[in-house]
Amino acid sequence: MWRKIQSDWPAYLLSLLVVLVILVKATTNHQEQIIVSIDSTWHPPSLYLDPIKNKEERELVLYGKELIANTSTYLGPKGSVMQISNGMNCQNCHLDAGTRPDANNYSAVSANYPLFRERSGKTESIYKRVSDCFERSLNGTAPDSNSREYQAIHAYIQWLGKDVAKGTHPKGSGIKRPDYLQRAADPEKGKKVYAIHCERCHGANGEGQLNLDNTGYSYPPLWGKHSYNTGAGLYRLSNFAGFIQSNMPFNEVTAHNKLTDEEAWDIAAYVNSQPRPSMKALHDWPDMHKKPIDHPFGPYADSFSEQQHKYGPFLPILIARQKH
Numbered sequence: 001m002w003r004k005i006q007s008d009w010p011a012y013l014l015s016l017l018v019v020l021v022i023l024v025k026a027t028t029n030h031q032e033q034i035i036v037s038i039d040s041t042w043h044p045p046s047l048y049l050d051p052i053k054n055k056e057e058r059e060l061v062l063y064g065k066e067l068i069a070n071t072s073t074y075l076g077p078k079g080s081v082m083q084i085s086n087g088m089n090c091q092n093c094h095l096d097a098g099t100r101p102d103a104n105n106y107s108a109v110s111a112n113y114p115l116f117r118e119r120s121g122k123t124e125s126i127y128k129r130v131s132d133c134f135e136r137s138l139n140g141t142a143p144d145s146n147s148r149e150y151q152a153i154h155a156y157i158q159w160l161g162k163d164v165a166k167g168t169h170p171k172g173s174g175i176k177r178p179d180y181l182q183r184a185a186d187p188e189k190g191k192k193v194y195a196i197h198c199e200r201c202h203g204a205n206g207e208g209q210l211n212l213d214n215t216g217y218s219y220p221p222l223w224g225k226h227s228y229n230t231g232a233g234l235y236r237l238s239n240f241a242g243f244i245q246s247n248m249p250f251n252e253v254t255a256h257n258k259l260t261d262e263e264a265w266d267i268a269a270y271v272n273s274q275p276r277p278s279m280k281a282l283h284d285w286p287d288m289h290k291k292p293i294d295h296p297f298g299p300y301a302d303s304f305s306e307q308q309h310k311y312g313p314f315l316p317i318l319i320a321r322q323k324h
Ligand code: HEC
Pocket: 068, 071, 088, 089, 090, 091, 092, 093, 094, 104, 105, 106, 107, 108, 109, 129, 130, 133, 134, 137, 138, 153, 173, 174, 228, 232, 233, 234, 239
């Protein structure tokens, strides 16, 4: 046998090559199929397949991505560039540097801003929107619009959305909110579910866990003085419940084990009933009729209490609103 292989080696080599080519072809075809089948969900541009040719622009975009992923290293309480935020990273709530589906990604930003937003009653630039997250979610102050840091964040967000058609929202952008419950969300029930599903990473007091060199968090805080403030998007129960139902426990969610609607609402009620920095956002929602039904601060255009606007039940509010 060995002698035969030795004498026929060119033929064997050839057949080995043929098999290899077929294998490679089969796997690449397979990959193409996979890409086609998930294609309706947005995926970010690739620096490898679609490189940014201008060196300065590329460096700016990469710095922007780095600032989103590791905000605290540069801009946190011990930030190397400025100390203007609470130690959290943008990426804590905009997963994978704002690219993950159903994880509050940035795919729709460049295609939709400047955008009229009811929260401010004004047409907002990307700068205004980014500043809002610095002031509310990171309970800090925004970098100047001329700073290299803001310019980098802007360049990154613009680049991420460069292939998205104006005015459209790709599938998987923003937060997917769960259905309303018939009852009010219940902080007591939420506390029990929190202990089972969340405490091991975010801590019994929601304090999170600092990284080894104390420059930021391995597990970000959910309440207390280092967390987002009462003006933040996550302080609304529907945003919180939607974000965690799709994404928490971190990197462990599948279609089969995700939190039920009840669990998500109850945990949201528990976490957002705990102490956190307050923000007096007195000018938010200047048109009362446009306030989201789960905005927890009055005055309201209806007669439901702040308590009910915070925890629900939301259906009666929704029905009353639809009648008007
Ligand atoms: C604590 C969580 C949290 C952190 C941290 C956070 N954000 Fe946000 N961000 C949100 C939520 C929630 C929304 C959506 C709010 C809404 O629609 O009411 C949002 C929305 C945005 C939007 C608009 C997205 C869109 O599709 O319209 C931008 C841009 C943004 N954030 C940028 C940032 C930047 C930049 C940082 C870091 C400086 C940051 N965010 C940090 C929670 C967070």
